[in-house]
Amino acid sequence: MKVGVVTFPGSNCDADARYAAQLAGGTVVSLWHKDTSIPADLDLVILPGGFSYGDYLRTGAIARFSPIMAEVVNFAAAGGLVIGICNGFQILCEAGLLPGALTRNHNLQFICKDVLLRTENTSTPFTSSIQPGTTLRIPIAHGEGCYVASPEVIQELEDSNRVVFRYVGDNPNGSMNAIAGIVNASGNVLGMMPHPERAAESILGSSDGMSIFSSIALHLGDTLCSA
Template identity: 55%
Template sequence: MNFAVLVFPGSNCDIDCYKAVEETIGQPVSYVWHTETDLSQYDCIIVPGGFSYGDYLRCGAIARFAPVMSALVQAAQEGKYIIGICNGFQILTEAGLLPGALLRNRTLKFRCHPVTLEVVNANTPFTSEYKEGEQINIPIAHGEGNYYCDADTLKELQENNQIVFRYAGENPNGSVDNIAGICSKDGRIVGMMPHPERAVNELLGSEDGKRMFTSILNRWRGKNGAAAIG
């Protein structure tokens, strides 16, 4: 399974994502610079965290117009697997690949610490190895993670089971309905503020993020007639 990690000027979690794929599931992974226009060789595309283009205008607003984004939209239309983490989530909303927007944290402070998440949807390609209602420990690191959408969009997310993660306990940023992550209607595109790539080994404080990577690999292997990994 071929993975791409997109790299924009200001990305700073690209190495974390690369290492998570390489060391957790041992699959081919490549950095893809923001000027590239072809993602056809990749099965899963990761849009990592950081401060793309310095977060000028607003988070993800400039990255949304990078050349690679046309290829990402095409990949989405072709049904490829895409995950946006933190700034990557912001970029996906700016590009219209996921609904809603990410606003400044309600406290107006940057929050960087572990949080407890509830797995709301365990049926996406990225969450199939979790259990619905399970609580997991994944760190956050963001200043603009306050997920917002209007009432009609929220109702649609709830009815279509597009809410993937909620904050359990404290809501660190004020996001509507305690939302920490959502997905497209078909579940192939996931956006989340917490960083699963920083929770793949107990040395990092948690390995609860590891199953996001094994989930997507096993989903791909199942669709391509290969045996699942244990």
């Protein structure tokens, strides 16, 4: 798989995302927020975590107007895989690629700790190698991870099985329905607050995050084999 990782001013998980994608066998290219094109042969674009534009105004609100984002929107519309992690999830919501929004954690604190996630949908390209119901231990690190949306949107997400990850036990940030990650209607854009790239090797405390990267590699491999 060929992976592009976008760096915005204030991104700080871009190097980790590149590393994890490489561990999963990916060839990685760095993309810059001012880029006005992305390589035609990319399989996956990652919007990494961080504090793009200092979180000014709202998290992700300014980054969505970066030149690269118009390309990411086109890439997603053409069926390309996109993952937004943490700040990347916030940017995807602001850009309208995913519904809802992320607001202040209910306890008003920045929370940095491992959480348990239940994989609710294992038929996405991002979770295809995960056994149904598997619990993953992956860290979160955010101040604004409380997922909110209108009751209609929440219902639609639940009915269409688009809640991919849900916090198990403790809901750390007060997200509606304990939502930790969702996909778009076409299933090719994933947004999640937890950081799979920070759980990429056992030396980091958990390698559960790798199951997401390896799912994507498997999904792309399957596509190639069946083509």
